[in-house]
Amino acid sequence: MDEGSRAVEAHDLGPFMRSAVTMSGAKRGFLIVGHGSELSVAAMADSASVSFLTESPRTYGINEATVRDVISTGRGGSTQTTICLPVALPNSGDGVIYLEMSSDVAPRPIEDIEWLATAFSAAAVANNYHGRAEPRSTAAGATEDPRLGWDMIPALAWIGAPDGGFEDGNKQWFEYTGLTREAALGFGFVSAFHPDDLDKVIKVWTDLCTSGKPGGVDARMLRHDGEARWFVLRAVPLLDDDGNVIRWYGVNTDIDELKRIEFELAQSQLVMAVAQRIIETGTWSWDMTTDVFTCSPECAGIVGLDANEITFETLSSRVHPDDRQIVAEAHQRALQGEELNVEHRFLLPDGTVKFIHARGRLILDEVQSPRAYIGTIVDVTETRLAEDRIRSSLADAQRAQASLAEAQKLSHVGSFRIKPLKGEVVWSEETYNIYGFGPSIPLTSKAIRERVHPSDREMVAAVFDKGLRDRQPWEIEHRLLMPDGAIRYVHCVTRVETNTEGELEVFGAIIDITERVKSEEALQKAQADIVRMNRLTAMGAVSVSIAHEMNQPLMAIVTNAATCLSWLDRDVPDVAEAKMAAERLVEEGKRAGDVLLNVRSMARNSRPTMEIVDIAEVVSHVLTMLRSEFRIRQIDVFVSVSPNIPAIRGDKVQLQQVLLNLLLNAAEAIDANDGTRRIDLFAADNGSRSVVVRVEDTGEGIDPIASERIFEAFFSTKQQGTGMGLAISRSIISAHSGTLSARPREGGGAVFEFSIPFAGESR
Known part of the structure; x- marks a missing residue:
């Protein structure tokens, strides 16, 4: 060896x-x-x-x-x-x-x-x-470090004992964790793991040591500076002849970047899924090597089948019988290399027919053999049905061209094209009608400009010039002044394009919205009339109270006038006493006049006047009108108005109308209750630069079922109610940049509260 x-x-x-x-x-x-x-x-x-x-x-x-x-x-x-x-x-x-x-x-x-x-x-x-005591020297005289290869491994490598304890690691392991070998020995190495992952790591490592089998886990490790990064931890055992673990070898590989990419991929897939739902497009793929067909949830939703049941064959079998031939031919061409692009009918399980537009292409492997077939499907049923309706409409129009021409006139929509550099203008017939020009009259920029209302010419010219300069589409509404002095309202929609000659062209449509504007004005007038009628209804409700309120100063006037005359009819007229009676007569006359002035201002149909308003005056005037009303109904009213409340900006009459509605509603609610008959009225600065007015009553309270609808127009819990009082009140408070709310009162009854910003805070 x-x-x-x-x-x-x-x-x-x-x-x-x-x-x-x-x-x-x-x-x-x-x-x-x-x-x-x-x-x-x-x-x-x-x-x-x-x-x-x-x-x-x-x-x-x-x-x-x-x-x-x-x-x-x-x-x-x-x-x-x-x-x-x-x-x-x-x-x-x-x-x-x-x-x-x-x-x-x-x-x-x-x-x-x-x-x-x-x-x-x-x-x-x-x-x-x-196993060596010292590094040995090479023949060249340099010192060969036997640990160099161990430390050159581009990962955190380590050795473990049979029981799972740490024995040693390479340089990268110690540099990353910041631990010394002595600190990591045994089970000291666990301090290198993120606390949230520690239980998972210990469980997996315990299972591996018990089974003696290789394995791993993804977990975060703490770097010496405290930063946590993701690693894939892998351990394999070295076994002896009897299959017992001699030691464990481990390598921890940094996958933090991979984890980030996986997260971004998951986010991208989520965005893709959402996008498919939004654009109603499904995706499908057929792995031809494994014969596995997959489709997105949107695809399954379009075809009306469970994703697990969908195969290429099931989809093909549900193609409408009359379209199967063209679909089969399209797929055959796609399998030969062409792009799939076919629209056909599809039969859903319940028999419904859908129109589907399918696109796809063949994916080849390295040797140009078919590997996969992928594509998309789009539900174009609504489009096809709309196209069918359009074709039907066009057919009807062709059979009755005269009727079509009349319909174009009735729609009041014209089109135009302008070449600004050459001054060329091309208009449709309806555009001529809208502008009041005869088709035989040559159009010029000057003639068009003069037809625009003088007050709108500067605005129209500025928008037109900006659109040409920025080459961006624009929309504008303006008026036309017709030769007979009539005013027309038009809505203009345009886009700017560059033709093949490099010239700017403006394409647009002009819509006569005169009738719409007039309708809106009529609607606004009707709404104002409804507000006034609601106000008059409220005034009618307090008419008896007003009669009682007027009766007192009138009786005082009569009494003081008679007294004055009696002092003057004496043999020796008592001028001093007569003067005092006359002065009382004047005071009572002013009092009667104030009552009538408040009633008249509430009843007249005047436009809102935004001015500086003292909320205390509003409260005082309304209470003056309702004083006898509360006395007749035997209702106790407790009023608390904080001194020096900052002024607000608003319409005094409208605010009086709101408070009048709330107090009358409270009085009617109390009439339906046999208990305490009391209304508390508060006006104060709420500390958030707003004035708050709160009306609390001891009435029957707010019906929980109706609580969410009490501010809706025409909704009323009263048998004879119009359902407009609270709706109008909320719109008035909203117009004052404020809020109006309602809630149950502790102990029974209801609380209605509105707040309005100070004069300097109101929008």
């Missing part, structure tokens, strides 16, 4: 060879050592014994070309009958482990054998190092 063979024999070669043969299920294995261009068999082993030799590989029929390729590239490989992997040997040339497989045994994964070879190579160098 040569020196290289003796060296490797001293480093557990026998157990290594037997372990390799056992793991792979090989008939026998060879250790082949390369010295320059010469190859020699250093050892031969089966599962029970090892022989150390010095023979030529030809003696055993070994494929030397395969061995030399593995030695030169450093990469192993396998065939149906052989596995050949590189092995690093100290004090020897390059080596390989060559395993002969039985032809009647199914090929096994070579991953464990690769790990065993890598770990053995590392450990052989390490054992050689530990």
Whole structure:
């Protein structure tokens, strides 16, 4: 046996060879050592014994070309009958482990054998190092470090005892973890793992040590600076003749980047799945070598089948009978190299017919043989049905061209094309009608510009110029001033393109929206009328209260007038007393006037006036109108208005309407309750630069079923209610940049509250 063979024999070669043969299920294995261009068999082993030799590989029929390729590239490989992997040997040339497989045994994964070879190579160098007292000098005088190969392994390599304890590691292991050998010995190495992964690592390592089988796990290891990175931890046992573990070889490979890529891939797959759902496109693939058909969930959803039931044959069988011939021909052409592009009908399990657009192509392997067939399907049923409807409409239009022309006029949509540099303008007939030009009149930019309303010309010109400069599409609404003084409203949609001559062209559509604008104005007026009617309804509800409120100052006026006259009718008129009576007469007249002024402002149909408003005045005026109403209903009202509340900006009349609605609703709710009859009204600064007004009542409370709908228009819990009061109140408060809310009151009843920003905070 040569020196290289003796060296490797001293480093557990026998157990290594037997372990390799056992793991792979090989008939026998060879250790082949390369010295320059010469190859020699250093050892031969089966599962029970090892022989150390010095023979030529030809003696055993070994494929030397395969061995030399593995030695030169450093990469192993396998065939149906052989596995050949590189092995690093100290004090020897390059080596390989060559395993002969039985032809009647199914090929096994070579991953464990690769790990065993890598770990053995590392450990052989390490054992050689530990077995020497000092580095030896080479003939050239330089010191040869026997641990150098062990430390050159580009991974964290380590050796473990039979019980799983740590014995040694290479330089990379200690540098990465920051641990000393003394600290890692035994089971001190566990401190190198991330706390969240420690239980998993201990469990897997315990299972491996108990079973004596190779294995591994993915886990995070802590670097010396505290950073955690992902590693794949792999351990293989070295066994003695009785199958007992002599030691463990391990290599931890950094896969942090791979983990990140896997995460990004998973995210990409998720995005792809979502995209398929959004665009309603499914994907499918047929592996022709394994005859396995797979499809995406969206594909299964389109064809109405379970993904596990779908095969190429099931899909083909559900093609509409009238379309099977064209589909079969399209697939045949695709299998010959053309791209699949066919649209056909598809029968769902429930008999429904769908229109499907299928695209696909053939994937070839290295020798240009068919390997896979992949593609997409899109549900185009709605498109086809829409196309059928369009074709039907076109057919009807062709049979009645006059009706089509009239329909174009009724749609009020025209089209145009403009070449700005040449000043050319091409309009459709309806565009002429919209602008009020006769088709015989030549169009010019000046004529078009003059037809635009004078107040809109500058805006239209600016948008047009910007669109041409940026070459971006634009939309604009503006007015046209017609020759008879009428105003039309139009909506213009355009896009800018460059023609084959490099000139800019503007394509667009013009839509007459005059009727829509008028309808919107009428709707706004109707909404304003509804608001006013709601206000008048509320005023009607307090009419009796207003009569009582007016009765008091009127009676006082009559009494004071009579008193004044009696003082003046005396033989000696008492002017002083008469004057006092007259002054009281004036005060009561002002009081009556204030009541009438509040009622008139609430009832008139005036536009909102945004001004500085004192919320205390709003509260005072509303309470003045409702004073007799509460007295008649026998309701106690407790009012708390904080002093020096900052002013808000709003419409006083609208805010009075909101508060009036809330107080009347509270009074009506109390009438339905036999208990305490009380309303609490609060107005204060809530500390968030807003004024808060809160109305609390002891009424029947808020129905939980109706609580989510009480602010909807036309929804009312009252038999005679219109359902508009709270809806209008919320819209008024929203217009004041505020909020209106409702909630149950503790102890029974309801709380309605609105808040409005201070004058400086309102939008």
